[in-house]
Amino acid sequence: MTASPPMALPSDVSEFRAGTVRGAAGGFRVAQAGDGRWWLIDPEDRPFFLRAVNGVESAEGSPHNPVARLRAWGFNALGPGAEPALRDEGLPFVGAVDFAAAGTAIRLGGARLPDVFDPAWPEAAAAHAGEVCLPWCERRELVGWLVDAGLGWAQAADAGRPTLLQLCLSLEPQFAAYHAAWEFTLAAYGGRIEGLAKAWGMPLANKEAVRTLTREEKGIATRGYARDDARWTAEFARRFYAVAAAAVRAHDPRHLVLGGRGATNVDVSWIRAEELATAMAGPVIAGDFTWVGAKFLSHAGRDRGLTTVERMLRRGRLALQRLAAQPGVVGYAWAQWRDGAAEQPPFAGGLVHISDAEAREHTELVAACNERMHALHQGPVPASPNTP
Numbered sequence: 001m002t003a004s005p006p007m008a009l010p011s012d013v014s015e016f017r018a019g020t021v022r023g024a025a026g027g028f029r030v031a032q033a034g035d036g037r038w039w040l041i042d043p044e045d046r047p048f049f050l051r052a053v054n055g056v057e058s059a060e061g062s063p064h065n066p067v068a069r070l071r072a073w074g075f076n077a078l079g080p081g082a083e084p085a086l087r088d089e090g091l092p093f094v095g096a097v098d099f100a101a102a103g104t105a106i107r108l109g110g111a112r113l114p115d116v117f118d119p120a121w122p123e124a125a126a127a128h129a130g131e132v133c134l135p136w137c138e139r140r141e142l143v144g145w146l147v148d149a150g151l152g153w154a155q156a157a158d159a160g161r162p163t164l165l166q167l168c169l170s171l172e173p174q175f176a177a178y179h180a181a182w183e184f185t186l187a188a189y190g191g192r193i194e195g196l197a198k199a200w201g202m203p204l205a206n207k208e209a210v211r212t213l214t215r216e217e218k219g220i221a222t223r224g225y226a227r228d229d230a231r232w233t234a235e236f237a238r239r240f241y242a243v244a245a246a247a248v249r250a251h252d253p254r255h256l257v258l259g260g261r262g263a264t265n266v267d268v269s270w271i272r273a274e275e276l277a278t279a280m281a282g283p284v285i286a287g288d289f290t291w292v293g294a295k296f297l298s299h300a301g302r303d304r305g306l307t308t309v310e311r312m313l314r315r316g317r318l319a320l321q322r323l324a325a326q327p328g329v330v331g332y333a334w335a336q337w338r339d340g341a342a343e344q345p346p347f348a349g350g351l352v353h354i355s356d357a358e359a360r361e362h363t364e365l366v367a368a369c370n371e372r373m374h375a376l377h378q379g380p381v382p383a384s385p386n387t388p
Contacts, residue, residue, distance in 0.1 A: 282328020
Protein backbone atom coordinates (compact mmCIF):
# COMPACT_ATOMS: atom_id res chain seq x y z
CA MET A 1 0.00 0.00 0.00
CA THR A 2 1.34 3.43 -0.94
CA ALA A 3 1.42 6.11 1.72
CA SER A 4 -0.22 9.46 1.03
CA PRO A 5 2.18 12.35 0.31
CA PRO A 6 3.30 14.44 3.27
CA MET A 7 1.42 17.62 4.05
CA ALA A 8 3.23 20.88 3.36
CA LEU A 9 4.65 22.35 6.55
CA PRO A 10 3.28 25.68 7.78
CA SER A 11 5.51 28.50 6.58
CA ASP A 12 4.58 30.77 9.47
CA VAL A 13 3.67 30.28 13.12
CA SER A 14 0.26 31.83 12.43
CA GLU A 15 -0.55 28.84 10.21
CA PHE A 16 -0.43 26.41 13.13
CA ARG A 17 -3.71 25.58 14.87
CA ALA A 18 -5.02 28.46 16.93
CA GLY A 19 -4.58 28.00 20.63
CA THR A 20 -1.90 25.30 20.37
CA VAL A 21 1.21 27.50 20.31
CA ARG A 22 3.20 27.33 23.55
CA GLY A 23 6.31 29.34 24.30
CA ALA A 24 7.44 32.88 23.56
CA ALA A 25 8.45 34.47 20.26
CA GLY A 26 12.20 34.60 19.79
CA GLY A 27 12.74 31.27 21.52
CA PHE A 28 11.74 27.67 20.95
CA ARG A 29 8.01 27.05 20.84
CA VAL A 30 5.75 24.07 20.19
CA ALA A 31 2.51 23.94 18.20
CA GLN A 32 0.18 21.65 16.28
CA ALA A 33 -0.04 21.83 12.49
CA GLY A 34 -3.28 21.57 10.54
CA ASP A 35 -2.79 17.85 9.91
CA GLY A 36 -2.61 17.18 13.66
CA ARG A 37 1.16 16.75 13.87
CA TRP A 38 3.02 18.57 16.62
CA TRP A 39 6.29 20.37 15.94
CA LEU A 40 8.86 22.27 17.89
CA ILE A 41 9.43 25.68 16.29
CA ASP A 42 12.93 27.13 16.43
CA PRO A 43 13.72 30.83 17.10
CA GLU A 44 13.73 31.45 13.33
CA ASP A 45 10.12 30.14 13.10
CA ARG A 46 11.15 26.90 11.37
CA PRO A 47 9.70 23.46 12.26
CA PHE A 48 12.26 21.57 14.32
CA PHE A 49 12.35 17.85 15.20
CA LEU A 50 14.63 17.42 18.22
CA ARG A 51 17.45 14.88 17.85
CA ALA A 52 19.52 15.09 21.04
CA VAL A 53 21.90 13.00 23.15
CA ASN A 54 21.92 12.97 26.94
CA GLY A 55 25.01 13.52 29.06
CA VAL A 56 27.37 14.68 26.32
CA GLU A 57 30.86 15.40 27.62
CA SER A 58 34.38 15.86 26.32
CA ALA A 59 37.15 13.44 27.24
CA GLU A 60 40.42 14.78 28.61
CA GLY A 61 43.17 14.48 26.02
CA SER A 62 40.82 13.36 23.26
CA PRO A 63 41.24 14.94 19.81
CA HIS A 64 37.49 14.65 19.20
CA ASN A 65 35.07 17.55 19.59
CA PRO A 66 31.76 16.17 20.94
CA VAL A 67 29.62 18.78 19.17
CA ALA A 68 31.33 18.13 15.83
CA ARG A 69 30.63 14.43 16.34
CA LEU A 70 26.97 15.11 17.10
CA ARG A 71 26.58 17.13 13.93
CA ALA A 72 28.30 14.44 11.87
CA TRP A 73 25.84 11.86 13.22
CA GLY A 74 22.81 14.00 12.43
CA PHE A 75 21.98 15.25 15.92
CA ASN A 76 20.77 18.83 16.30
CA ALA A 77 20.78 19.38 20.08
CA LEU A 78 22.45 18.64 23.40
CA GLY A 79 20.23 16.72 25.79
CA PRO A 80 20.10 17.25 29.55
CA GLY A 81 23.25 16.56 31.51
CA ALA A 82 25.61 17.92 28.85
CA GLU A 83 28.87 19.52 29.92
CA PRO A 84 27.99 23.25 30.33
CA ALA A 85 30.97 24.44 28.27
CA LEU A 86 29.53 22.67 25.21
CA ARG A 87 26.54 25.02 25.24
CA ASP A 88 28.72 27.71 23.68
CA GLU A 89 29.31 25.75 20.46
CA GLY A 90 26.09 26.71 18.69
CA LEU A 91 23.83 23.69 19.13
CA PRO A 92 20.43 24.05 20.77
CA PHE A 93 20.39 22.49 24.22
CA VAL A 94 17.96 21.20 26.84
CA GLY A 95 18.53 22.55 30.34
CA ALA A 96 17.82 20.56 33.50
CA VAL A 97 16.71 21.73 36.92
CA ASP A 98 17.46 19.17 39.63
CA PHE A 99 14.68 19.95 42.08
CA ALA A 100 15.74 17.08 44.35
CA ALA A 101 18.47 19.51 45.42
CA ALA A 102 15.86 22.04 46.58
CA GLY A 103 14.72 21.93 50.18
CA THR A 104 14.34 18.74 52.19
CA ALA A 105 15.19 15.70 50.08
CA ILE A 106 13.67 12.23 50.31
CA ARG A 107 16.37 9.66 49.59
CA LEU A 108 15.18 6.23 50.58
CA GLY A 109 15.06 3.06 48.52
CA GLY A 110 14.48 4.09 44.91
CA ALA A 111 13.10 7.51 45.83
CA ARG A 112 15.03 10.69 45.08
CA LEU A 113 12.55 13.53 45.46
CA PRO A 114 11.99 16.80 47.28
CA ASP A 115 9.55 16.67 50.17
CA VAL A 116 6.72 18.46 48.40
CA PHE A 117 4.59 18.45 51.57
CA ASP A 118 7.13 20.55 53.46
CA PRO A 119 5.70 24.10 53.82
CA ALA A 120 9.14 25.43 52.86
CA TRP A 121 9.20 23.53 49.54
CA PRO A 122 7.74 26.28 47.28
CA GLU A 123 10.23 28.87 48.53
CA ALA A 124 13.15 26.43 48.21
CA ALA A 125 12.05 25.49 44.69
CA ALA A 126 11.83 29.13 43.63
CA ALA A 127 15.31 29.89 44.97
CA HIS A 128 16.82 26.85 43.27
CA ALA A 129 15.13 27.63 39.95
CA GLY A 130 16.56 31.13 40.08
CA GLU A 131 20.10 29.85 40.63
CA VAL A 132 19.86 27.42 37.71
CA CYS A 133 17.73 29.29 35.18
CA LEU A 134 18.70 32.95 35.42
CA PRO A 135 22.22 32.58 33.94
CA TRP A 136 20.74 31.00 30.78
CA CYS A 137 17.34 32.64 30.39
CA GLU A 138 18.44 34.96 27.56
CA ARG A 139 19.93 32.19 25.42
CA ARG A 140 18.05 31.58 22.17
CA GLU A 141 19.63 28.14 21.83
CA LEU A 142 17.87 26.93 24.98
CA VAL A 143 15.03 24.59 23.96
CA GLY A 144 13.51 24.45 27.43
CA TRP A 145 13.90 23.34 31.03
CA LEU A 146 13.44 19.73 32.10
CA VAL A 147 12.04 19.97 35.62
CA ASP A 148 12.19 16.32 36.70
CA ALA A 149 15.73 15.42 35.63
CA GLY A 150 17.41 13.01 38.00
CA LEU A 151 14.35 12.30 40.11
CA GLY A 152 13.56 8.81 41.34
CA TRP A 153 9.87 7.95 41.72
CA ALA A 154 10.38 4.41 43.08
CA GLN A 155 7.78 2.86 40.81
CA ALA A 156 9.47 -0.46 39.91
CA ALA A 157 6.81 -2.52 41.67
CA ASP A 158 7.59 -5.57 39.51
CA ALA A 159 11.03 -5.74 41.13
CA GLY A 160 9.49 -6.56 44.50
CA ARG A 161 10.97 -3.49 46.13
CA PRO A 162 9.11 -0.80 48.10
CA THR A 163 7.40 1.86 46.00
CA LEU A 164 6.74 5.51 46.79
CA LEU A 165 3.84 5.22 49.24
CA GLN A 166 5.56 2.53 51.30
CA LEU A 167 8.76 4.57 51.37
CA CYS A 168 6.96 7.72 52.52
CA LEU A 169 5.14 5.75 55.22
CA SER A 170 8.57 4.58 56.39
CA LEU A 171 10.27 7.97 56.62
CA GLU A 172 11.36 9.45 59.91
CA PRO A 173 8.74 11.69 61.58
CA GLN A 174 10.69 14.89 60.82
CA PHE A 175 9.61 14.57 57.18
CA ALA A 176 6.35 16.30 56.30
CA ALA A 177 5.75 13.59 53.68
CA TYR A 178 5.68 10.95 56.43
CA HIS A 179 2.75 12.59 58.21
CA ALA A 180 1.00 13.43 54.92
CA ALA A 181 1.31 9.84 53.71
CA TRP A 182 -0.22 8.35 56.84
CA GLU A 183 -3.02 10.93 56.91
CA PHE A 184 -3.71 10.38 53.20
CA THR A 185 -3.76 6.60 53.52
CA LEU A 186 -5.72 6.21 56.74
CA ALA A 187 -8.36 8.75 55.66
CA ALA A 188 -9.84 6.16 53.29
CA TYR A 189 -10.21 3.61 56.09
CA GLY A 190 -11.78 5.59 58.90
CA GLY A 191 -8.41 6.55 60.34
CA ARG A 192 -7.87 3.01 61.62
CA ILE A 193 -4.84 0.87 60.80
CA GLU A 194 -7.03 -2.24 61.17
CA GLY A 195 -9.13 -1.03 58.22
CA LEU A 196 -5.98 -0.34 56.25
CA ALA A 197 -4.62 -3.83 56.95
CA LYS A 198 -7.89 -5.41 55.79
CA ALA A 199 -7.98 -3.35 52.58
CA TRP A 200 -4.38 -4.23 51.80
CA GLY A 201 -4.94 -7.88 52.63
CA MET A 202 -2.02 -8.21 55.02
CA PRO A 203 -1.31 -8.10 58.76
CA LEU A 204 -0.26 -4.67 60.05
CA ALA A 205 -0.17 -4.31 63.80
CA ASN A 206 1.10 -0.74 63.75
CA LYS A 207 2.97 1.85 61.67
CA GLU A 208 6.32 0.35 62.58
CA ALA A 209 5.36 -2.84 60.70
CA VAL A 210 5.54 -0.92 57.41
CA ARG A 211 8.94 0.52 58.31
CA THR A 212 10.22 -2.98 59.12
CA LEU A 213 9.19 -4.29 55.69
CA THR A 214 10.91 -1.34 54.04
CA ARG A 215 14.08 -1.82 56.06
CA GLU A 216 14.13 -5.44 54.84
CA GLU A 217 13.55 -4.19 51.25
CA LYS A 218 10.29 -6.12 50.98
CA GLY A 219 7.75 -4.35 48.82
CA ILE A 220 4.04 -4.54 49.61
CA ALA A 221 2.51 -6.12 46.51
CA THR A 222 -1.23 -6.48 47.18
CA ARG A 223 -3.90 -4.98 44.92
CA GLY A 224 -5.24 -2.83 47.71
CA TYR A 225 -1.83 -1.31 48.34
CA ALA A 226 -1.26 -0.78 44.60
CA ARG A 227 -4.44 1.30 44.38
CA ASP A 228 -3.38 3.52 47.25
CA ASP A 229 0.17 3.80 45.92
CA ALA A 230 -1.17 5.00 42.55
CA ARG A 231 -3.35 7.63 44.26
CA TRP A 232 -0.47 8.81 46.45
CA THR A 233 2.00 8.98 43.58
CA ALA A 234 -0.48 11.02 41.52
CA GLU A 235 -0.95 13.49 44.39
CA PHE A 236 2.81 13.71 44.98
CA ALA A 237 3.40 14.36 41.27
CA ARG A 238 0.61 16.94 41.09
CA ARG A 239 2.19 18.94 43.90
CA PHE A 240 5.68 18.59 42.47
CA TYR A 241 4.92 19.70 38.91
CA ALA A 242 2.68 22.58 39.97
CA VAL A 243 5.43 24.14 42.08
CA ALA A 244 8.38 23.20 39.84
CA ALA A 245 6.83 24.57 36.65
CA ALA A 246 5.76 27.78 38.37
CA ALA A 247 9.23 28.24 39.85
CA VAL A 248 10.90 27.95 36.44
CA ARG A 249 8.42 30.26 34.72
CA ALA A 250 8.83 32.89 37.43
CA HIS A 251 12.50 33.24 36.50
CA ASP A 252 12.36 32.31 32.81
CA PRO A 253 8.93 32.85 31.20
CA ARG A 254 10.40 32.75 27.67
CA HIS A 255 11.37 29.10 27.47
CA LEU A 256 9.42 25.86 27.37
CA VAL A 257 8.91 23.72 30.46
CA LEU A 258 9.45 20.00 29.93
CA GLY A 259 8.43 17.23 32.30
CA GLY A 260 6.95 13.82 32.91
CA ARG A 261 3.93 12.22 31.37
CA GLY A 262 0.63 13.34 32.83
CA ALA A 263 1.99 16.59 34.23
CA THR A 264 -0.61 19.22 33.36
CA ASN A 265 1.72 22.14 34.11
CA VAL A 266 4.37 21.47 31.43
CA ASP A 267 4.50 22.51 27.77
CA VAL A 268 6.01 19.27 26.44
CA SER A 269 6.04 15.84 28.08
CA TRP A 270 9.51 14.28 28.37
CA ILE A 271 8.78 10.56 28.69
CA ARG A 272 10.40 7.15 28.46
CA ALA A 273 10.43 5.64 24.98
CA GLU A 274 8.44 2.66 26.24
CA GLU A 275 5.56 5.01 27.10
CA LEU A 276 5.11 6.22 23.51
CA ALA A 277 2.55 3.55 22.64
CA THR A 278 0.08 5.08 25.08
CA ALA A 279 1.05 8.75 24.63
CA MET A 280 -0.31 9.60 21.20
CA ALA A 281 -1.81 13.02 21.92
CA GLY A 282 1.38 15.07 22.15
CA PRO A 283 3.46 17.03 22.31
CA VAL A 284 5.99 14.55 23.70
CA ILE A 285 9.73 13.86 23.52
CA ALA A 286 11.09 10.34 23.99
CA GLY A 287 13.81 11.25 26.44
CA ASP A 288 15.74 7.99 26.80
CA PHE A 289 15.73 6.19 23.44
CA THR A 290 18.17 3.35 22.85
CA TRP A 291 18.06 0.09 20.97
CA VAL A 292 20.21 -1.67 23.54
CA GLY A 293 17.59 -3.54 25.54
CA ALA A 294 15.78 -6.84 25.91
CA LYS A 295 13.02 -6.17 23.38
CA PHE A 296 15.60 -5.39 20.69
CA LEU A 297 17.84 -8.36 21.51
CA SER A 298 15.41 -11.21 22.26
CA HIS A 299 14.90 -14.12 19.87
CA ALA A 300 11.12 -13.66 19.81
CA GLY A 301 9.56 -12.40 16.57
CA ARG A 302 9.88 -13.05 12.86
CA ASP A 303 13.58 -12.27 12.60
CA ARG A 304 14.95 -15.18 14.62
CA GLY A 305 17.35 -16.14 11.83
CA LEU A 306 19.42 -13.00 12.36
CA THR A 307 22.41 -12.58 14.64
CA THR A 308 21.77 -10.68 17.87
CA VAL A 309 23.51 -7.56 16.52
CA GLU A 310 21.54 -7.71 13.26
CA ARG A 311 18.32 -8.14 15.19
CA MET A 312 19.13 -5.22 17.49
CA LEU A 313 19.85 -2.86 14.61
CA ARG A 314 16.91 -3.97 12.50
CA ARG A 315 14.44 -3.53 15.34
CA GLY A 316 16.14 -0.32 16.42
CA ARG A 317 15.77 1.23 12.98
CA LEU A 318 12.09 0.33 12.88
CA ALA A 319 11.48 1.70 16.38
CA LEU A 320 13.15 5.02 15.55
CA GLN A 321 11.18 5.32 12.31
CA ARG A 322 7.92 4.63 14.12
CA LEU A 323 8.84 7.19 16.76
CA ALA A 324 9.41 9.89 14.16
CA ALA A 325 6.13 9.12 12.39
CA GLN A 326 3.96 9.56 15.50
CA PRO A 327 1.97 12.81 15.22
CA GLY A 328 2.47 13.73 18.88
CA VAL A 329 6.23 13.20 19.02
CA VAL A 330 8.38 16.31 18.56
CA GLY A 331 11.78 14.70 19.11
CA TYR A 332 13.91 12.19 20.92
CA ALA A 333 17.08 11.99 22.97
CA TRP A 334 19.51 9.09 22.77
CA ALA A 335 19.81 7.80 26.34
CA GLN A 336 23.56 8.11 26.93
CA TRP A 337 26.68 9.58 25.37
CA ARG A 338 29.30 7.20 26.74
CA ASP A 339 29.27 3.48 27.55
CA GLY A 340 28.70 2.54 31.17
CA ALA A 341 31.60 1.02 33.09
CA ALA A 342 29.97 -2.43 33.22
CA GLU A 343 28.78 -2.45 29.60
CA GLN A 344 30.43 -4.39 26.80
CA PRO A 345 30.27 -3.41 23.10
CA PRO A 346 28.49 -4.05 20.82
CA PHE A 347 25.73 -4.16 23.43
CA ALA A 348 26.82 -1.06 25.35
CA GLY A 349 24.52 1.94 25.16
CA GLY A 350 26.88 4.82 24.40
CA LEU A 351 27.62 6.46 21.08
CA VAL A 352 31.25 6.59 22.19
CA HIS A 353 33.15 3.96 24.13
CA ILE A 354 34.94 4.57 27.42
CA SER A 355 38.12 5.08 25.38
CA ASP A 356 36.28 7.88 23.48
CA ALA A 357 36.38 5.82 20.28
CA GLU A 358 33.26 6.04 18.13
CA ALA A 359 30.71 3.25 18.67
CA ARG A 360 30.21 2.58 14.96
CA GLU A 361 27.81 -0.27 15.71
CA HIS A 362 25.37 2.49 16.70
CA THR A 363 26.50 5.72 15.05
CA GLU A 364 26.34 4.59 11.42
CA LEU A 365 22.72 3.52 11.70
CA VAL A 366 21.62 6.35 13.96
CA ALA A 367 23.13 8.87 11.52
CA ALA A 368 21.16 7.31 8.66
CA CYS A 369 17.97 7.42 10.73
CA ASN A 370 18.54 11.02 11.84
CA GLU A 371 18.85 12.10 8.22
CA ARG A 372 15.26 10.98 7.62
CA MET A 373 13.62 11.97 10.91
CA HIS A 374 12.26 15.34 9.78
CA ALA A 375 10.76 13.87 6.60
CA LEU A 376 9.29 10.90 8.45
CA HIS A 377 7.57 13.19 10.91
CA GLN A 378 6.26 15.38 8.12
CA GLY A 379 4.22 12.63 6.51
CA PRO A 380 2.88 9.10 6.97
CA VAL A 381 5.01 6.06 6.27
CA PRO A 382 3.73 2.60 5.33
CA ALA A 383 3.78 -0.13 7.98
CA SER A 384 6.69 -2.54 7.68
CA PRO A 385 5.76 -6.10 6.62
CA ASN A 386 8.52 -7.37 8.93
CA THR A 387 7.23 -6.00 12.22
CA PRO A 388 8.85 -8.04 14.99
